[in-house]
Amino acid sequence: DIVMTQSPDSLAVSLGERATINCKSSQSVLYSPYNKHCLAWYQQKPGQPPKLLIYWASTRESGVPDRFSGSGSGTDFTLTISSLQAEDVAVYYCQQYYSTPFTFGPGTKVDIK
């Protein structure tokens, strides 16, 4: 199984400031036919199901604000919230969809400082 790790476990950022979350996969998740990485990011607010933010490591899902961006390659990926808003308080998970089981990272909790 591909193991996904995330750092930090939690972070507190001032409103309007940048938040950066890191995700690492234990092996490559590069889908060769498309030369894209099978890496997704989800946001989960309390009492709600997760919501897809980013797929192919850097493609924003329709309707997701452009303050959310994804980057990375190989086995190292990053989710950046460029200007944190109050409504961004949530737990963020990365997930690989390269091979089953489609494993998630342990999550990073983002709060307001």
Place this chain on the structure above:
Amino acid sequence: EVQLVQSGAEVKKPGESLRISCKASGYSFSSHWIAWVRQMPGKGLEWMGIIYPGDSDTRYIPSFQGHVTISADESTSTAYLQWSSLKASDTAVYYCARHGVLGMMTLGPFDFWGQGTMVTVSS
């Protein structure tokens, strides 16, 4: 509009059986893999297994195989997750989620989720 609507919360005793459901609408149910994802209290997300309703191809991760059964009914566009003998450790929120299709890739990320079903197993 794509929707996945799950059945309501359940409270059961150890050893009892249970089936929870996930009714899909707004898309071709037969054409997308559906997954079940477990979230234990205060914990992260665990992919349990998947089903392709078009041909009932089903896959489980080893830790869930033999303990749960995933099924689907095309006639009602409903997927199911069932247990024959619940344990206290099955206490969790269970989500169904649709795998998106990205070109040739039929097992893409989860683009739609159900609202979750809380299952509490306690004597």
